[in-house]
Each structure stands twice: as C-alpha cells, then as structure tokens.
Amino acid sequence: MNNELVNVTITLNGEKRSADVEPRMLLVHFIRDVLNVTGSHIGCDTSQCGNCTILVNGRSTKSCTLLAVRADGSDVITVEGIGTTEKLHPIQQAFWDEHGLQCGYCTPGAMMASIDFLTQNPDPTDEEIREGLDGIICRCTGYEFIVNAVRSAAKMMNEDNAVKGEV
Numbered sequence: 001m002n003n004e005l006v007n008v009t010i011t012l013n014g015e016k017r018s019a020d021v022e023p024r025m026l027l028v029h030f031i032r033d034v035l036n037v038t039g040s041h042i043g044c045d046t047s048q049c050g051n052c053t054i055l056v057n058g059r060s061t062k063s064c065t066l067l068a069v070r071a072d073g074s075d076v077i078t079v080e081g082i083g084t085t086e087k088l089h090p091i092q093q094a095f096w097d098e099h100g101l102q103c104g105y106c107t108p109g110a111m112m113a114s115i116d117f118l119t120q121n122p123d124p125t126d127e128e129i130r131e132g133l134d135g136i137i138c139r140c141t142g143y144e145f146i147v148n149a150v151r152s153a154a155k156m157m158n159e160d161n162a163v164k165g166e167v
Contacts (some may be wrong), residue, residue: 013081030068050136060116079108092111100149
C-alpha cells in the first residue's frame with residue numbers, strides 16, 4: 001500500500017490552510033485533527049446524522065463522506081466561519097432565539113445545512129424546512145425548535161436582503 005502523503009490546501013473560513021495528509025483521510029478529520037477547527041462534530045461515521053455538515057464551495061456537504069484530497073482547492077466554511085461573538089449570523093441568532101440548540105451536538109451541522117437550504121429556498125414552508133433538513137439527526141428530538149429557528153432565520157435573512165436592496 002502506498003503511504004505517501006499528499007498536500008491538501010483549502011480556504012477554511014476565509015484563510016488558506018495547507019497540510020500533508022494520507023490520501024484516505026476524510027475531510028472532517030483533516031479539519032478537526034490536522035487544522036484544529038473542531039466545530040464540526042462526528043456523530044456516526046456513516047453519513048447518516050449530518051453532524052459533520054459544512055459548506056464546500058457554498059454547498060452543504062457531509063464532511064465524513066468526502067476525502068480531504070477531493071476538497072483540495074475548495075472554499076470550506078465551518079460553523080466557526082459564519083459569524084462572530086459580536087455579530088452572529090442570522091442562523092446562529094435564530095437558533096439562540098428559538099432554542100434550537102438543546103444539547104448542541106447536531107447544531108453546527110444543522111446550522112450549516114440550513115444556510116445552504118435557505119440559499120436555495122429563502123422563503124420555505126415548515127414542511128419544506130423539514131424536508132430540507134432531512135439528513136440532520138437531532139438525538140434530543142428538538143426538531144420543532146430547529147424548524148422554528150430556520151423559519152426565523154429565513155425571515156431575518158430576507159429582511160437583511162430587503163434592507164440591502166437585494167432580492
């Protein structure tokens with residue numbers, strides 16, 4: 001077996017990051033273990049729970065199913081890259097306001113999946129939210145609070161866009 005390391009470079013939360021890794025390393029392990037950005041959680045190792053969901057080139061991606069080498073050259077955003085303590089992203093604010101956090105283990109993945117979902121569908125119904133977040137498993141059964149948070153975030157994001165003159 002070939003154990004040669006491969007250089008992987010990604011732009012992580014706006015900062016170019018690079019490291020040599022084994023070709024079989026998963027993106028979630030590259031981000032958490034090599035780059036020490038630990039907001040994305042590992043819940044199942046089978047891509048069922050969605051806890052590891054991040055944005056890769058703007059699209060929701062389960063990072064436990066993508067090899068780090070496949071993400072080489074990509075723009076990657078984790079929950080750490082969407083807002084600040086001083087100015088939360090609307091999805092973070094909505095999860096806070098609507099109690100969508102519960103234990104918090106699924107929260108980073110749910111937030112990241114929600115951002116992509118709301119980019120695709122900025123004014124969803126509750127049923128569309130449930131369908132859009134189908135790949136996220138909350139073991140606390142906080143789905144109603146998560147749906148409320150996504151609905152609230154959609155409203156905030158639409159208001160922000162209206163203020164900016166965007167559609």
